[in-house]
Amino acid sequence: DTSGKIITCRAAIAWTANSSLSIEEVQVEPPKAGEVRIKMVSTGICGTDDHTIKGLLSAVFPFIPGHEGAGIVESIGKGVCSVKPGDKVLTLIIPQCRECSSCLHPKGNFCEKQDVLPSSGLMLDGTSRFICKGKKIHHSFRASTFTEYTVVPEIAVAKIDDAAPLDKVSLISCEVPTGYGAAVHSAKVTRGSTCVVYGLGGIGSAIVMGCKASGASRIIGVDINEEKFPRARALGVTDCLNPQKLKKPVQQVVREMTGVGVDFAFEAIGLSDVMLAAWDSCHLSHGVCLIVGVAPVNSKLSLAAPMIVSGRTLKGVCLGDYKTRDCIPQLVTSYLQNKINIDPLVTHQLPFDQLHKAFELYHAGKTIRCILLF
Ligand code: APR
């Protein structure tokens, strides 16, 4: 029985920005009041993790990256009542405290207890549960999943169905709600509508699935890596565009293809120029532009001000606007009931100690999602 004791295990640490991750022996302290210690079973590698390791997003080094995780509760701290040891759970990059102004409002999900924008890398009490070589190691995004054991606040844990296959459902911790949810729940893509998805990686692919499931009649997919096109077509993309091979700006091509601009545009890369292209791809009157990608810290978006009055909607969204603890378990159940098929999103599965190979495949543009297995 490990409860109440420090656990020594393996974890990947980002010591400094842009250095490669190193797998180290770490000490993981027991959970304090309101916290949960989880034995990780699988974790996805998301674009956000890569950007964080590179120092493009807010993170405090050294830290243990990863946020898209599935595991089993090992032990709980005082007062934890929503999960117990042995429960299958997902980590949540956006918690749901059920007490703050965001959680109490019927719309939106950006809980005030989130630790992404900006990130302190600490638990809610301002301390850390990880130590390596005598040094304090920071958490990331209330999750830190590139470790055999992690400690997270109870408000950032979703208890899921006992029948859930933990080697896959880590994707329902982030990629599926972020992408699929942006289309079906946040944008509420309508039957017969036209859509454009900028970026056909993990998140973009999940957006395409959501557009298709919503009955979109045309889904234009945009990516600079044409290796992404066959899979995107299989998921529902009707037209593929490589902006580097076009003679005109991609947004102009999208407007010409549809005659009037699309009903729904999604940005799933995290680049301000592409966000502008998505905005300018929209129908001027009723087009809706959803920003799903996270842009680098301190980047800015500059819109042509007069044209804003035409009626388009610009909306940001994280995790599909789902109240995370309430809704993410339902997505797992929908997967178990064959209502959502996440299997095409999993292109690779590797053991945790092949983390570097997984990142090589990711950087080479070969993966949609590579899942690391513990
Ligand atoms: N134009 C078009 N496509 C691009 C461009 C560009 N300028 N730059 C990159 N891409 C493509 C890549 O080729 C890749 O297919 O965008 C895709 C990004 O996908 P992934 O790297 O798999 O990242 P993903 O996990 O999907 O995350 C995308 O969403 O959650 C956020 O922070 C995350 O900003 C990131 C975004």
Ligand code: ZN
């Ligand atoms: Zn909250």
